[in-house]
Amino acid sequence: MxxxxxxxxxxxxxxxxxxxxxxxxxxxxxxxxxxxxxxxxxxxxxxxxxxxxxxxxxxxxxxxxxxxxxxxxxxxxxxxxxxxxxxxxxxxxxxxxxxxxxxxxxxxxxxxxxxxxxxxxxxxxxxxxxxxxxxxxxxxxxxxxxxxxxxxxxxxxxxxxxxxxxxxxxxxxxxxxxxxxxxxxxxxxxxxxxxxxxxxxxxxxxxxxRKIDKSEARLDFTASGRSVARRINAFSPFPGAWAEVGPDVDRLKFLRAEPAQGSGAPGTLLDDRLTIACGEGAVRILELQRQGGRPLPAQDFLRGQPLRPGTRLS
The missing domain is CATH 3.40.50.170 (Formyl transferase, N-terminal domain)
Structure with a gap:
């Protein structure tokens, strides 16, 4: 019944x-x-x-x-x-x-x-x-x-x-x-x-x-690559973890990531696969989005906006 x-x-x-x-x-x-x-x-x-x-x-x-x-x-x-x-x-x-x-x-x-x-x-x-x-x-x-x-x-x-x-x-x-x-x-x-x-x-x-606050969304690359990747994945799609890059201060929203091997000054782009150095290890970005743009896999994003190794993100 x-x-x-x-x-x-x-x-x-x-x-x-x-x-x-x-x-x-x-x-x-x-x-x-x-x-x-x-x-x-x-x-x-x-x-x-x-x-x-x-x-x-x-x-x-x-x-x-x-x-x-x-x-x-x-x-x-x-x-x-x-x-x-x-x-x-x-x-x-x-x-x-x-x-x-x-x-x-x-x-x-x-x-x-x-x-x-x-x-x-x-x-x-x-x-x-x-x-x-x-x-x-x-x-x-x-x-x-x-x-x-x-x-x-x-x-x-x-x-x-x-x-x-x-x-x-x-x-x-x-x-x-x-x-x-x-x-x-x-x-x-x-x-x-x-x-x-x-x-x-x-x-x-x-x-x-606790409820997600937008103030948590800015990434801190001095943390470990594993914790940065987790925060990116946890905050996708909302509010979207983000960082700034380039002299024109372009904000990038990161939507999916994984921990990666690598070392360097935190926030430094290490290769042409969007691997970013962190305080310990690195994080590789798998999907991201420019302001006003649509979400893209990393390889598609880089075809339209190449980012050179050595670029700093903050």
Whole structure:
């Protein structure tokens, strides 16, 4: 028997889960999403990816600016849902909202909890050099990403994986894991493990994945080549790690990189393959972008703008 589901999500990351639950035959009684935001050159209000998808599927949509008012909470409870499914919604859920559905609220989170609670788990996992990431379906509590976990999927992080690449893979993993979680919930077989139990079993300690700030995006080549490559990959596509080059101070945004062998003054271009010396070792740029240009593989970029060995970047 299908469950009655309220879906709560906003960005592209949430869409695969919404469509997967619809395809699985669950009764999606309502979709909650962030209100339309001004976007584009004309700054016209643009509905969220989740709202556009829900409307295409014929699902009613609500977009309150907050859920703390009694009227909003009563309207939510009146839906009499079996469960709320939350994937990157963007609003805090007060306790009356968490308590309203019969089975509470399940959240799809893109990290291996308790590591990387918070706003930017994908980026921080890459930046820290984690060997794997994944998604967890947890029962929501009042605390930030602290609830017990019911379903886990893991994904290895390759050396040149970017946040954008992992975003897309984890979005689909979240959809698959949530469909599994609801199937287990229907059968009465969805069992949970506390995050303290997970920490004791795996050795993973709680770490907060703070939001990415644009001020972090300027590269410091005095760091090791491995850490520079990780930062480039973690900040791709947004906000994009960058450095300046040449007498005209051309800003280059680096979108994909790998550690490399080499030595020299930090920030010095070592060869014609975009290998840049770092404080320890070097970094090789695999994809980059000029201001106002489009992303290009390094070899294509160099055909249009050769950079000579010895060029300094800062």
């Amino acid at each position: 299908a469950l009655s589901v309220i879906f709560m999500g906003t960005p592209d990351f949430s869409v695969p889960t919404l469509t997967a639950l619809h395809a699985a035959g669950h009764a999606l009684t309502c979709v909650y999403t962030q209100p339309p935001r001004p976007a584009g050159r004309g700054m016209a209000e643009r509905p969220s990816p989740v709202q556009r998808t829900a409307q295409a599927l014929g699902i009613p949509v609500r977009s309150p600016t907050r859920l703390r008012g009694q009227d909003e909470q009563q309207a939510f409870a009146a839906l009499q849902a079996d469960v709320a499914v939350v994937v990157a919604y963007g609003l805090l859920l007060p306790q009356p909202v968490l308590d309203a559905p019969r089975y509470g609220a399940l959240n799809g989170h893109a990290s291996l909890l308790p590591r990387w609670r918070g706003a930017a788990p994908i980026q921080r996992a890459i930046e820290a050099g984690d060997e794997q990431t994944g998604v967890m379906i947890m029962r929501m509590e009042a605390g930030l990403d602290t609830g017990p976990v019911g379903v886990t999927r893991t994904l290895p992080i390759q050396e040149t994986d970017t946040a954008g690449m992992l975003h897309d893979a984890l979005a689909q993993q979240t959809a698959d894991a949530m469909v599994e979680a609801l199937a287990l919930l229907e059968q009465g077989d969805l069992a949970f493990e506390t995050q303290s139990q997970i920490a004791a079993r795996t050795g993973r300690e709680p770490v907060y994945a």
